Amino acid sequence: MVTIHYFYDPMCGWCYGATPLIAALAENKDVALHFHAGGMIDNTLIAASFRQHILASDTQIAQLTGMPFAAAYKQRIKAEKNVIFDSYLPIQAIVAAKEQGITEYTTLSAIQQCHYVKGSPVNELTTLVTIAEQLGVDAKQFKTDILANKQPALVHIAHSKTMMATLAVQGFPTLLIETANGFERLAHNDFYGDVKQWQSYINNYL
Template identity: 40%
Template structure:
């Protein structure tokens, strides 16, 4: 008999990252494993000065990547997104407000609520083609998740601006410490503080083999009881 040492799985993501959407089933599978604490770290790919309006050039760049993500992961991209949002020249891609909403959900209900909010934001963006940078849309998603309206609005307001920027800065520091770039990234932190970047790309669309790989990784440091 062996004891599995406790570990933390750091998920470095961006809600506007298509590959993060493709990896969503893998992250959900990881979140179900016992003995593993999940922590979410928003990256801010399109936050602040990096926010981007939708343009024909952006659509032309994003579309082939989305098709590849769909083919590898099986994640659906709805026509409201491909033929709607990506052609809506009044829309803006801004990671900041969605990350704030995820932080608010997490504050109200822990990492699982934060992960659930990320999933709702991804579905709203990539399937329903909604403008998820708008506070009204995020409030609607929070209500659909079962979060209390006033509590979410209060948390969202408190976490907007400087608090979200501080979170993004901390995420970048973690990426430097783990020596990883881009999104998504999953970094396993052992009980002794060691950081290990986990391979994701070869498991797209394969949550069960991914879970087996992660279990094996978690058991690498077990000792006899």
């Protein structure tokens, strides 16, 4: 058994691109995968000038990783008058769903699909409640947890930022594995689009 720490943000396109690699870790019974959400964007209106940068970056991610950025998502970024990105509410959703037994990977992946494929506004509570219901979460309790108690998510983000500062983690996604010599950075970006080789790479640590 090995322990791997995943530093990510739900609004990070490269984290979405890394989904197949993260899935392989989440499904590996010999890997204890710990998720650390960074809180990259706090309910921010995305300027029209910056949207072109986002779409250009998404094209690069899609070419390298093979992950789809669907037409509905692109159209929303291009055409919607007010596009708001928010890491905090989705992280609250991930923390709240975990309290009901849904893994962080499962909720994160569902949020990413909703954002990058369906083009839905994951900065809105109604969208996240719909996702939770589809995952089998008690929607009423889920909604209460998000609205009434933001503290667990804020504590989670603060802890992630402290770890990032201590371990010199500067961007998302970052994967660190615990070894006898301390923390070692995994070269995940060498394996985009090649899950089999990624699995072989991870198996070398087992």
